[in-house]
Amino acid sequence: MKIIRHPKKGKLHRPIVALGTFDGVHRGHQKVILAAVKYAKKIGAHSAAITFDPHPQEVIAPERGLRLLTLLKEREELISSLDVDSVVVSVFTRDLRKLTAEQFIQRYLVDRLGVRSVFVGYDYAFGQARTGGIGELKLLGKKYGFTVTVIPPVKIKGEAVKSARIRELISRGDFNRAISLLGHPYRITGRVVRGEGRGTRLGFPTANLQVDKRKLLPLEGVYVGYVGKQKCVVNIGSRPTFSAGPLLVEVHLLGFHGNLRGRELAVDLFRRLRDEKQFSDVLSLQAQIKKDIARARQL
Numbered sequence: 001m002k003i004i005r006h007p008k009k010g011k012l013h014r015p016i017v018a019l020g021t022f023d024g025v026h027r028g029h030q031k032v033i034l035a036a037v038k039y040a041k042k043i044g045a046h047s048a049a050i051t052f053d054p055h056p057q058e059v060i061a062p063e064r065g066l067r068l069l070t071l072l073k074e075r076e077e078l079i080s081s082l083d084v085d086s087v088v089v090s091v092f093t094r095d096l097r098k099l100t101a102e103q104f105i106q107r108y109l110v111d112r113l114g115v116r117s118v119f120v121g122y123d124y125a126f127g128q129a130r131t132g133g134i135g136e137l138k139l140l141g142k143k144y145g146f147t148v149t150v151i152p153p154v155k156i157k158g159e160a161v162k163s164a165r166i167r168e169l170i171s172r173g174d175f176n177r178a179i180s181l182l183g184h185p186y187r188i189t190g191r192v193v194r195g196e197g198r199g200t201r202l203g204f205p206t207a208n209l210q211v212d213k214r215k216l217l218p219l220e221g222v223y224v225g226y227v228g229k230q231k232c233v234v235n236i237g238s239r240p241t242f243s244a245g246p247l248l249v250e251v252h253l254l255g256f257h258g259n260l261r262g263r264e265l266a267v268d269l270f271r272r273l274r275d276e277k278q279f280s281d282v283l284s285l286q287a288q289i290k291k292d293i294a295r296a297r298q299l
Contacts, residue, residue, distance in 0.1 A: 002085070002086045002087070003076055003080075003086075003087050003089065004048075004086050004087070004088045004089065005089045012046060012048060012086065012088070012113055012114065013046060013114065014045065014046070014114055014115070014116040015040075015045065015046045015047065015048040015085075015086070015113060015114070015115060015116065016036050016037075016039055016040035016043075016045050016046065016047050016048070016115075016116055016117045016119070017036065017047075017048050017049070017050055017088075017109070017113065017115045017117070017118050017119065018032050018033040018035075018036035018037075018047075018048070018049040018050070018084070018119045018120075019050050019109075019118055019119065019120050019124065020032065020049075020050070020051070020120065020121060020124065021051055021052050021055055021056060022049065022051050022070075022075060022079060023055060023068055023069050023070055023075065023163050024069035024070055024163045024166055024182060025070060025075060025078035025079055025082075025182075025184070026069075026161050026162075026163065026166060026181055026182045026183060027154045027156070027161045027181060027182070027183040028121055028151075028153060028154040028160075028161040028162070029121070030082060030183060031151050031154050032119050032120065032121050032151045033049050033079060033082045033084060033119075034082055034083075035119050035149065035151055036048075036049070036084070036117075036119040036149075037082060037083050037084050037085075039117065039119070039149070040085070045116060045117075046085050046086065047084050047085045047086070048084065048085060048086040048087070048088050048113075049079045049082075049084045049086075049087050049088065050088045050090060050113075051072075051075055051076075051079065051087065051088070051089055051090070052089075052090050052091075052092040053072045053089055053090075053091065053092065054091075054092055055068060055092070056092050056097070058092075058214075059092050059093070059094060059097055060097060066214075067167065067214060067215065067216035067217075068214050068215055068216060069163060069166060069167060069170075069182075069186075069216055070187070071189065071212055071214065071215055072089065073189065074187050074189060074266075076089070077187075078184065078187075088113075090108070096108075097128065098128055099127060099128060100127050100128050100131070100132075101126055101127025101128070101131055101132025101136050101137075101140070102127070102132075102136075102140060103127070104126055104127050104132070105126075105132075105137070105140045105144065106140075106144065109144075109146070110144045110145075110146070115146045116146055116147070117146055117147040117148075117149065118137070118141065118146055118147070118148050118149070119149045119151060120134070120137065120148070120149075120150055120151070121150070121151055121153070122134070122150055122151065122152050122153050123153075123162075124137070124150075134148075134150055156180055156181055159181075161181045165181065166178050166181050166182060167216055169181070170186070170216060170218050170219070171216065171218075171219060172219060173218070173219035173221065173272065173275070175218050175219070175221075175223070175269075175271075175272035176271060176272055179270060179271075184268075185225060185226070185268035185269055185270040186218065186268070186269045186270075187266055187267065187268050187269075188209065188211060188215065188217070188234075188249060188266075188267045188269065189209075189211070189212075189264065189265065189266045189267070190209030190210050190211040190212070190249065190264070190265060190267075191209070191210045191262065191263070191264050191265075192207045192208065192209060192210075192260045192261050192262060192263050192264075192265060193208050193209075193210045193261070194208070194261060195208035195248075195250070204252050204286075204289050204293075205252065205257075206235070206250035206251055206252045207250070207251045207252075207253070207260045207261075207265060208248055208249070208250055208251075209249040209250075209251060209265060209267070211249055217236055217247070217249065218236055218269065218272070219236075220236055220237035220238065220247070220275070220276040221235075221236060221237065221272055221273070221274060221275045221276050222234070222235050222236075222272075222273040222274050222275075222276065222292050223235075223236065223269045223271065223272050223273060224269070224270060224271040224273060224295075224296040224299050225267050225268050225269035225270055225271075226267070226268045226270070227251065227253060227265055227266065227267055227268075228266075230253050230254070230255075230256060231253075231254045231296060231297070232251050232252060232253045232254060232267065232296075233251075233252045233254070233273075233289075233292050233293055233296045234249065234250065234251050234252070234267060234269060235248075235249075235250045235252075235276065236248070236249050236250075236276070237276035238276075249267075251265065251267055252293075254293065254296065254297065270299075271299055273292055273295060273296070274292070
């Protein structure tokens with residue numbers, strides 16, 4: 001599998017393309033990408049998933065303060081796991097934003113990538129002000145010589161899986177529902193930085209993560225996850241028992257003893273245990289942490 005950033009003309013030969021931003025690489029995105037991969041293997045062609053960085057909304061409407069489900073590296077790794085031949089990363093610029101729907105198709109998909117077939121989700125839109133839709137994509141496919149396959153929505157308990165909905169669920173604390181729509185754990189990556197040492201003094205040392213500000217952090221609370229194959233309990237919050245401070249991501253690896261400072265950690269959260277809360281004293285906090293760890297071991 002290759003990561004191709006800012007592809008030049010002729011870099012790919014008649015690829016089968018899954019097209020989208022794919023923030024979150026949720027179950028709907030997975031269906032689009034896997035359909036493209038399957039078709040490419042069937043006809044002996046190269047499969048590629050195209051994503052954009054920065055996220056188009058960060059350029060089009062920066063005032064909205066979009067928080068990402070997946071930073072670029074996280075997205076690349078998730079897409080790569082779907083057996084695609086290439087992940088193509090294109091820079092979303094103000095100039096790209098200004099292209100009409102047909103200009104985008106002609107200049108980017110046809111002239112630069114030479115696509116043979118395009119797979120998209122049912123709600124795909126493109127071009128200036130998202131004026132191009134599925135109908136226009138099919139017409140342009142006929143004009144420029146590529147086929148278009150539209151993948152219907154994936155629904156979980158009657159609800160269509162969409163990135164905006166997953167962001168909403170994560171932000172309000174309905175994390176376990178969000179995980180069911182994602183179809184994989186929620187990854188948070190960051191560099192381990194020096195903390196205040198409170199976890200160690202409590203008997204539960206933590207690695208404090210410095211996380212990219214563009215990343216959507218789950219609602220404050222206690223979560224269970226993995227770092228590689230090592231299970232962990234993660235507290236996201238301001239530590240109100242010790243007088244509230246800045247929001248921190250604190251990772252306690254079960255059974256681990258060592259210094260992780262300076263290392264980059266990828267934490268895969270899969271379950272929310274409880275809200276963060278203020279305890280009357282340190283002993284009560286320690287007792288609750290022990291309960292959290294015991295529950296985490298069972299999951």
